[in-house]
Amino acid sequence: MAILVTGGAGYIGSHTVAELLARDEQVVVVDSLAQGHREAVLGGKLYVGDIRDGAFMDQVFGENDIDAVIHFAANSLVGESMLNPGKYFDNNVYGTLCLLEKMNKYGVKKIVFSSTAATYGEPERVPIEETDRTDPTNAYGETKLAMERMMRWFDSAHDVKFVSLRYFNAAGAHENGLIGEDHDPETHLIPVILQVPLGKRAHVGIYGEDYPTEDGTCIRDYLHVSDLADAHVLALKRLREGGESAVYNLGSGTGFSVKQIIEAARRVTGHPIPAVVSERRAGDPAVLIASSAKAKRELGWQPKRESLDVIIGSAWNWFKNNPGGYESKE
Known part of the structure; x- marks a missing residue:
């Protein structure tokens, strides 16, 4: 069984791929290389393409026995999201919808989502806790929150279990x-x-x-990128062991x-x-x-x-x- 890592040629994605490979997992990477780097993928199978491309994703799921997904693929610049929100809703939200629909089509029921603490907006208190109000102040955070909400409805309708990880700065x-x-x-x-x-x-x-x-x-x-990668692997372990959908903050x-x-x-x-x-x-x-x-x-x-x-x-x-x-x- 293989793990599909979307955006696995990006910064945090590539480090998560490295951690999965170190644990002898089979890894399939999908990345458009619009922001990622081919050289960052240290192993597994790399497919270059867009998660919004239905025929391409049919090929990925059809050629591999995929057990779970770790989802990084997204645009993530706060300033750009405010100037071009349409780009962010298209790539982030619509892209996630396309991915979830393919997962449901092929019977893949587990997804770990790389979210953001920007979903909270201006915090009511610090440190921020998972039960705190979510009220994003930028389009990037709004799209990530919409992606989380979409996953909740796919869980309700199709039993697609998810873990969403919210954090600020990888380094x-x-x-x-x-x-x-x-x-x-x-x-x-x-x-x-x-x-x-x-x-x-x-x-x-x-x-x-x-x-x-x-x-x-x-x-x-600020969290070390390899510690964030570890968290994604542990979240996958939780889902494999039958854990329910959940949201977790990752912070110092x-x-x-x-x-x-x-x-x-x-x-x-x-x-x-x-x-x-x-x-x-x-x-x-x-x-x-x-x-x-x-x-x-x-x-x-x-x-x-x-x-x-x-x-x-x-x-x-x-x-x-x-x-x-x-x-x-x-």
Whole structure:
């Protein structure tokens, strides 16, 4: 039996594929390569195509004995989602509908969904818990919430069980040094900071230092990408053991401030990394962190790479060896 990983050539998807392969699982990857990288897929069978293409997905399901799906395929830039919401509802929501319909057609009843803590919007409290109100403030978060709701109805109508994992920021790179983070454009804080010692930018920006936090800068959750991959594998295990559909937050429980991340990057790289403070960005909450108590209790998930220096160190190792991303390997 094989596991289908949609978006498995992307950042978190490729790390999850690596974890599945390490557990001797049969893996089938579907990725359009619009954002993913062929070189990031370390094994299994790769099909290049779009999950909205019915004939293509019939081929994937027809040629493989698929037991379960881990679903990453989605657009995920918050700013872009606000400028082009139609793209996000088409690719994310309609794409998920197409996937669920094919799963139902071929009798595949288990799906692990890579969701986002952006489904909560402005938090009522921190750390955020799974029972808190969901009220997204951007189109990206709205599409992910719609995808979750769709899965609930497919569970009700067709007994398709799902686990949805909500989290904020993935960071770092695999310890094997073969896969890491390569986005264009790059919007994530840690790789943007590391572009300074790589000589790709002169300084890093800090948007506001007057927040009600200890050092005045925003606090966010950061989890090592391999710990997130572990969570997806554990969620799959839960479904295979007959678990009911569920939602889990994945978070550090404490978070890190922007200044803490920059200081850690200075320690790891030995580079001064100049920082320039500018005005706050509209809509940036002071603190966004999630409670992972439920995931730890029910999935047995325990992050193994919680140190900020370890997270940034793994990312720095990847970027030093691959300054042009996966193009460095060509």
